Amino acid sequence: DQQVKQNSPSLSVQEGRISILNCDYTNSMFDYFLWYKKYPAEGPTFLISISSIKDKNEDGRFTVFLNKSAKHLSLHIVPSQPGDSAVYFCAASVDNNNDMRFGAGTRLTVKP
Amino acid sequence: EADIYQTPRYLVIGTGKKITLECSQTMGHDKMYWYQQDPGMELHLIHYSYGVNSTEKGDLSSESTVSRIRTEHFPLTLESARPSHTSQYLCASSSFGATDTQYFGPGTRLTVL
Numbered sequence: 001d002q003q004v005k006q007n008s009p010s011l012s013v014q015e016g017r018i019s020i021l022n023c024d025y026t027n028s029m030f031d032y033f034l035w036y037k038k039y040p041a042e043g044p045t046f047l048i049s050i051s052s053i054k055d056k057n058e059d060g061r062f063t064v065f066l067n068k069s070a071k072h073l074s075l076h077i078v079p080s081q082p083g084d085s086a087v088y089f090c091a092a093s094v095d096n097n098n099d100m101r102f103g104a105g106t107r108l109t110v111k112p
Numbered sequence: 113e114a115d116i117y118q119t120p121r122y123l124v125i126g127t128g129k130k131i132t133l134e135c136s137q138t139m140g141h142d143k144m145y146w147y148q149q150d151p152g153m154e155l156h157l158i159h160y161s162y163g164v165n166s167t168e169k170g171d172l173s174s175e176s177t178v179s180r181i182r183t184e185h186f187p188l189t190l191e192s193a194r195p196s197h198t199s200q201y202l203c204a205s206s207s208f209g210a211t212d213t214q215y216f217g218p219g220t221r222l223t224v225l
Binding site: 002004009034036041042043044045046049089099100101102103104105 | 118157216
């Protein structure tokens with residue numbers, strides 16, 4: 001069963017605008033959430049994370065928001081840059097165990 | 113920057129061949145993982161290891177096997193490759209700690225004809 005879902009397979013935004021990538025999860029036991037970015041022919045690279053005790057974490061242009069009641073998290077990129085074009089994966093885990101679940105990814109295209 | 117390496121990056125082989133996908137990390141991480149990913153799909157954990165001589169199966173059933181004789185090395189072996197094994201294989205590692213940030217290698221894209 002897919003416990004982490006990214007329902008938008010693709011997203012296209014204009015350079016300089018905000019990109020919002022969404023992720024939903026079903027397992028209320030998840031307590032740690034991560035976003036990874038993946039370029040073609042490369043492995044995923046860690047981008048930003050958030051613990052369930054927080055509802056927001058910011059790192060430069062990247063902000064992750066967590067809504068535990070809705071079991072929803074989102075990644076905001078502002079301003080978006082062409083170099084941000086990649087596939088973004090949402091991931092979640094329980095109590096730092098090995099069973100990290102990944103979404104299917106959203107392909108972001110930032111147009112110049 | 114993560115120092116985790118996978119070889120080969122691309123492999124095309126015939127059915128029935130035995131193959132080993134290599135994964136090495138220089139970060140001293142105890143935990144290592146193998147994921148399988150098909151295009152447009154989520155990553156599925158197929159094997160993981162807590163440390164030397166520790167190997168466990170992940171949530172996705174796989175006909176592959178792994179070994180962990182050294183901390184830095186976590187090879188994956190397919191005894192007899194089949195077309196259904198065609199996929200991308202991603203290796204990752206992480207340290208024991210409060211957070212579970214996994215660092216990924218570049219992946220091996222395997223095609224079995």
